[in-house]
Amino acid sequence: MTLSRLGLTGELETGLLLVPASLTIQWQEELWEKFNINAYRFDRGSGNEYVFHDAFGREYAPPSTADLDLDADRHEEAWVESPIWRFLHTRQNDTGPTIVIMSWHTARLEDRWDQVAPKDGGRPRTRDEVPASCRGRTPTNREGVWDAVIVDEAHNARLGSSFYSLLERLREHTQTYYLLTATPMQLHAGELYDLMSLLDLPGDWEHKGQFVEFFETRQALTQALDDELGPNDRGSTSEEWSAQTTLETGRYQDRLPSERTLSSRVFDTVAETLEIDDEDQSRKIAKDRVLTTCTLAADYGEHYDGYIETFQTALDEYDVDPFDANEDEKLKYLLYPEWKAEEEWLTFSRGDRLTALDDLSESGWRVVQDVLAESTPVDALIHRNTRDTLRKYEQVGLLDATVPTRNPQQREIELTEATREVYDRIDDYTNKFYKLAQQSDEAETRAIGFVMTTYRQRLTSSVYAISQSLQRRLETLRAQRTVLKGKQRATDRNTADSEQAILDTLSEYDLDNLEALDELEGDFEEADLAAVVPNVTDEGIDLLEQEIAELESFVDDLARIDRDPKIGQLREDLAKLDRDGHNRIIIFTQYADTMDFIRRSSSRFTGRQLRRTRAAAVRCTTPKMGPGRQSGKSE
Structure with a gap:
């Protein structure tokens, strides 16, 4: 849809789709059938040489260097050595954009990099010297830099892989990246950073260590505030710190007051959650981490719109009184971007900001929590099409189809001792x-x-x-x-x-x-x-x-695990659905191995036929069982 709109408005002349090898034809068919875009698939042709296939199956051989009508000095440009860019050069006067589809399995090979990101074969051209397409701008003399590169299943580009290295190289040869993935992060925020760094993260967010620490600290702070200000508020308990050692921890507490301030308790919980080992400096280190997190949020406000509105909304929601210890001003010390501080003639030092953290009330901490929750490049650069979004489209008339309602129910499955041992061992591995x-x-x-x-x-x-x-x-x-x-x-x-x-x-x-x-x-x-x-x-x-x-x-x-506890739960669910009169069931799995396992296991206790329909789903078809009970067919 984005390609179609940008093409119709003259804001896109060239586009590259890097997709898994098994999906190149599907992408080409979908672009043609859904958006009337005749994309060219760069793949082996009938003569086993790489050619361009259009949506109708016609093949186009890449032009040779001699076929190009260029001035002598332009023959020194690196793109001339690329069969893809030579082809694009011949199509630059076509009506509408020229879209090339290529398998990233092929493109990631180092000897293919110059085909999509020409650099080594002559004088390279980058986005710094080739302006982005726009309405009214000539489509000529734009070779070597893509208007947009779309990457499907982008999570496969992990730091250190040849695929990721290709995308890093392409950054200087594309005006815009669209990275498509359902799983941008698997285990660690650093994985998310690796993908987002391809999108030119602003300011201090470009440093991986600070990016990762922001999310770790924000999560620890959220946990601390939930502990302190939630239903089980430890601040209201009789727990006290004394200047005595304890038998439970053997740790000597170094302060005499019987009660700590709210901020002190928050910093101690943050330190514990982050597993900061330095007992003498743990609170100070935690406070520094929280301050750095606030600084990154303010840096977000330097580059993206809507930040000050988010800040002001939080102030209003938690009724921060400007006359109560100047808390609103302290929050500005912590969270204002430089441009807004200068606009209000507000000056403060690092010491002022650290003191502001010490003095925050419950309302002040909630403001910090809300602002941190909505002030990251993740919110600005990642777009998710959720069911709620689709329902809003439906409400305003942008979507004709009815969005189905889901009723997910979680099942807590007790693991056997043998299965638990396997889970723990694999988790450790x-x-x-x-x-x-x-x-x-x-x-x-x-x-x-x-x-x-x-x-x-x-x-x-x-x-x-x-x-x-x-x-x-x-x-x-x-x-x-x-x-x-x-x-x-x-x-x-x-x-x-x-x-x-x-x-x-x-x-x-x-x-x-x-x-x-x-x-x-x-x-x-x-x-x-x-x-x-x-x-x-x-x-x-x-x-x-x-x-x-x-x-x-x-x-x-x-191999000695003879029963997966999930199969027992599935058996109960299938039996209940059967009693309720459901004669058609679709079971979705993420992996074919699991699907095959379910097919073999389920047929033994249901008496049903399970048919493998796709890599991610199986169909349960119930045999006829009398009036009103008919075998179902998958749609």
């Missing part, structure tokens, strides 16, 4: 190797962290799914260990054909079923070997050996 991967200086090793996040998801899906994944993971690691030996042999004999030595080693194994090669999509001659096997370094080999040993210590135990 994923946490351990995620942290080790993130501490590494090697890009390939850091990418292992994303593998661990995937396993966490599969664990929540079913024991069977994670069992299958970890069995395959162990096979892959053992194969990688042998590949590393092949790489080492190639290095030792100083052969010029070291890659062939690796392929020779790979041929010793049947790698067809290994997840490490799934993304190659059958194009092994274009495989990025660095994405398949790690580098031959002491750190890489040591981590590999550690993970193999860890998996070997418990992976066989997974």
Whole structure:
């Protein structure tokens, strides 16, 4: 829809869609059928060479350099070496935008980077010298810089991967990024930062450490305020600090007053939540963290509209009295952006701001909490289409269809002792190797962290799914260990054909079923070997050996889990739905392994036919059982 609107208004002349290889044709069909956009898919053609396929199946070979009608000096520009940009050059006078669809599985390969982000083959052009398209601006002389790049399943671009490196390079060659993902963050706020940094985070938000600490501190502060000001307000209890050691903690308290101020209690809880180990300085460190968080919120107000309105709304909601200890002014010390402070001739020091934190009342802390909740680039740069949004569209007449009402019900499932042990062991495994991967200086090793996040998801899906994944993971690691030996042999004999030595080693194994090669999509001659096997370094080999040993210590135990507790709950739910007269049930799963497991398990106790309809869903079809009970069909 965005592409269509920008194209119709003349604000977009070129667009690149980087999508998973399996979705390139679907994207092309959807753009044509839904928005009348005839996008060109860059893929292998009938002659096995890369060509452009339009929505009607016609093939267009990229023009050669000699075919371009250019002045001599323009032949020095880097885009001339790109078949994609040469094609775009020939279409620049077409009516409407020219959209290219390309598999990011292919584009991420380093020898393809110059095709989408031309830089190395001549004089590069960047967004600094090529202005963005707009109505009335000539569409010519714009080669080398995309008006928009849309990335589907963008969460696959993890820091350290070749895909992420491609997107980093593309930043200087695109006016706008649209990153599409349902899961921008798996385990850690740093993963969200990595994606959002591609969108040019403003001011101090561009520093990863501060970005991550903001969300950690905000969460800890929310917990502290809920503890202090919520229903179980510890401030109203008889709990006191004394200048005595305690048997429970063995910790000597260093202050005599029997009661702490609200702010002191908040800082202590923040320190405890953040696990700040320095007992002598924990409160001071926590207060500094909270102040930095307020500073980042104010920095948000420097770059985005609506911030002052949010601040003022919070003041009004919590009835902050400007005559009560000048609390409104103290909140301005903490949260005002520089431009607003200058506008009101307000001056203050860091010391003034720290004192303001110490003096905040309950209302003042609630104002801080509300402002922090709504003042991050995440709110400004991430857009989610929720059901509430769709209902608003329906109410104002922008959506004809009726938005269905969902009635989700959670089920608390008791784990057996054996299953609990498996869950805990796998949780320890994923946490351990995620942290080790993130501490590494090697890009390939850091990418292992994303593998661990995937396993966490599969664990929540079913024991069977994670069992299958970890069995395959162990096979892959053992194969990688042998590949590393092949790489080492190639290095030792100083052969010029070291890659062939690796392929020779790979041929010793049947790698067809290994997840490490799934993304190659059958194009092994274009495989990025660095994405398949790690580098031959002491750190890489040591981590590999550690993970193999860890998996070997418990992976066989997974096969001995004879019953997944979720199946028991599913049995009860299906029986109830059957008694209530429902004869058609759709079961959605995230992973095919879980789906297959449900199909086998459910057929044993329901007597129903379960048919696999898509990778994410199965259909339960009830046999005829008398009048009024008919077999259902999936729509």
